[in-house]
């Protein structure tokens with residue numbers, strides 16, 4: 018197999034041709050389970066020729082393709098307005114981490130919908146967030162629903178807790194988001210709710226679930242009657258995704274495994290050995306923005322791969338890169354706050370197209386800040 022071809026730029030005549038090469042190489046990194054695709058890919062690139070560094074690079078290029086160029090950022094709000102649903106008196110850090118991460122990835126505005134008691138606390142962490150103290154109100158669903166037309170994606174679950182009243186409200190919010198066709202990232206106790214009532218997201222293709230190992234087992238048990246732990250992780254994640262009607266599932270772990278029911282992709286970007294609480298919130302908040310961008314860009318920009326699969330890969334790679342950079346500076350003292358400080362440089366490093374390779378092409382991966 019020849020060396021990986023020059024990276025396409027988003028704008029430019031060669032993009033389509035180079036894009037085809039990218040998908041061919043990317044596909045070699047995917048574990049494929051559908052006979053028609055297998056046939057196509059075996060013709061293009063036999064699986065055994067795949068090299069993992071090249072594969073990661075090809076997948077990262079698809080993420081670059083969906084990052085909106087600076088020129089498109091003239092109107093405030095175009096880069097995305099994200100809502101985080103979560104935050105109760107016990108947990109105020111998680112919704113803050115998710116919402117600030119969304120802003121630092123490039124969202125124009127981040128809203129948090131938390132309980133009344135938690136709102137002032139979350140606001141006090143940052144003047145940059147808009148915090149609505151509505152989640153435990155009797156009119157919570159309507160209060161959030163009226164904001165939905167102004168939002169592009171929701172992240173549901175950070176710091177939610179398991180209070181029955183809150184979960185019932187979140188169920189209503191999820192239903193309202195589905196009715197509007199909004200992308201929804203579900204994490205933490207949002208996943209606990211989904212494990213209780215899988216029908217809530219069954220077949221909703223704009224949902225992305227981001228379980229850790231325990232949450233994954235709980236979901237698999239609820240949906241398939243089998244915790245699916247041990248054995249082939251790619252196959253397990255793919256099975257859960259299919260059983261949920263091809264909802265995108267990201268299983269976080271030593272490597273992150275992502276599936277949309279058709280393909281399973283592994284993100285092995287080097288991270289750190291540190292496992293501080295809050296990393297998952299960085300991932301879910303980033304993913305809210307990337308999911309919006311990827312759906313806006315559409316499958317042409319992701320060379321036929323599912324936009325949400327590409328977005329999820331991007332969020333995993335970014336989170337791991339942040340962990341790595343923060344760890345290089347702080348070692349075992351690394352916390353999520355240190356990782357969040359690395360979002361800007363990590364994002365540039367991974368996703369901003371540099372002028373170097375093709376010569377004279379202006380950087381187009383800038384963010385709207």
Ligand SMILES: *[C@@H]1O[C@H](CO)[C@@H](O)[C@H](O)[C@H]1NC(C)=O
Nearest residue numbers: 051220259262263277278279
């Ligand atoms: C999910 O994707 C697989 C692979 O493409 C396909 O065979 C299956 O029919 C899809 N399921 C649904 C519910 O769309």
